[in-house]
Amino acid sequence: MxxxxxxxxxxxxxxxxxxxxxxxxxxxxxxxxxxxxxxxxxxxxxxxxxxxxxxxxxxxxxxxxxxxxxxxxxxxxxxxxxxxxxxxxxxxxxxxxxxxxxxxxxxxxxxxxxxxxxxxxxEVKNDEQIEIAGVDVERAIKRLGGNDKAFWSIIKKFARNQIEETINLNQALVIGDLEHAERIAHSLKGASANLCMDDLSKRAAEIEKAIGSGEQVELEQVEDLTEFLRKLHKQLSELNQEDTPLIKRTNVVSLKVTKEDFIQLEALLLSCDTQSVEQVRELAANHKLDETTSERLIDLIEDFEFEEAAKVVAHLLEKSA
Missing domain, CATH: 3.40.50.2300 (Response regulator)
Structure with missing residues (x-):
């Protein structure tokens, strides 16, 4: 950055x-x-x-x-x-x-x-701003340093994955697996806040709080989240956004990889910052990461699995020491 x-x-x-x-x-x-x-x-x-x-x-x-x-x-x-x-x-x-x-x-x-x-x-782009219900698109793109391609890639995957997760949340509540239900709600709260989806984050936080305090959560509350995410996914699917920049496919890794190459990436991951996906792409483009590792990291980041991604980078830091 x-x-x-x-x-x-x-x-x-x-x-x-x-x-x-x-x-x-x-x-x-x-x-x-x-x-x-x-x-x-x-x-x-x-x-x-x-x-x-x-x-x-x-x-x-x-x-x-x-x-x-x-x-x-x-x-x-x-x-x-x-x-x-x-x-x-x-x-x-x-x-x-x-x-x-x-x-x-x-x-x-x-x-x-x-x-x-x-x-x-x-700078704020003066181009016609795409509006997505429930998403502060301009603010979210600014958080990514103006990288709109990274934003559209992340939010599309978010919508697709979270539809399934809210269905899992509903099922967990039905069978009484409150620990799993609370974990799903917590993850949705954080991920949606990261993408400047304030209302969705607030609703997920309310469900998480209710589960944690032993209050009854109406299944309609969760079903409303699923319906919102279905509509979001449909709207995103209809957009003609450019494809996310492709990583240059190679398994060649530079011999000049140093510990410093991964320190900044680790800091971004520990801050749960989606800008880390661009750092991964930059390292891959400079042959500091092989194809398999870079794709795995991008998948984890776009799934908001920052903790798991940080473990991968910690291993890379050990190897580069």
Missing amino acids: LSSLNLQVSIAENGQVAVEMIKAQAFDIVLMDIQMPVMDGYSATKYIRKLSQFNALPIIAMTANVMKEDLQKCQSAGMNGHIGKPINFNQMAETIRNHLYKQSEPTDPVALQTEAQLDKGK
Whole structure:
């Protein structure tokens, strides 16, 4: 994602490594993950701020905790701002742009090109927007960094799979398998929220809450979800969207695969971020993943099985170490 903004990116495995990298070479901005092994983001930032030569270095927190007290803790440690998780590509681009160029306007060609790339994160397409009942299409595509092809691929598979899942939910309630029913409702709640389907997510959350508290769930509630998903699937099937970009089919893997190649992908998966599918495609296109592994990862991500996908990547990290 950062490379697409014309930024040169260096990745640190933990806070201690980040400190050593910053001391060894010049950086224009630091995106500091709060949850890191060895030395966390707070400690790393405090250490960096003790070194006067880095007083003006922008350090931006990367955190899922955005409560007021969490952000105050980031500020107290010496951070200049934050980027929330799951990452919204456009908001991330805007935050980086503001901190890179807030003191003076860039004048050299490379800096101007970088700013132009960052500005793309703010663009909203003026083309005729396709409207899908119950889906905030524009917001969902923005979450994927404007990658509409990835969005249409994911939501089509989501609609098809969740029809079956809501039928399974109905059956689980009938036979009294409440644990399975609650798990299905929880998964639907999260997956639909990820795709900016707020009403569907809310209804699934209500069912999950009712099951968890021992309340009666009317089967009509679940049947309504199934009917909504059938209509969604029908509407999506009638759209003439371009096919999702194909991965270049090859089982050849580059000998220059390193641990850094998979760290960013793992972070996206742990954040349950659908942008991870594009990262997989990029790794496959650069021969960092073989065909079988890349297709398996894409299937897991599009099924919102982020935990299973993260296990696959963890194995890849072990092999690349």
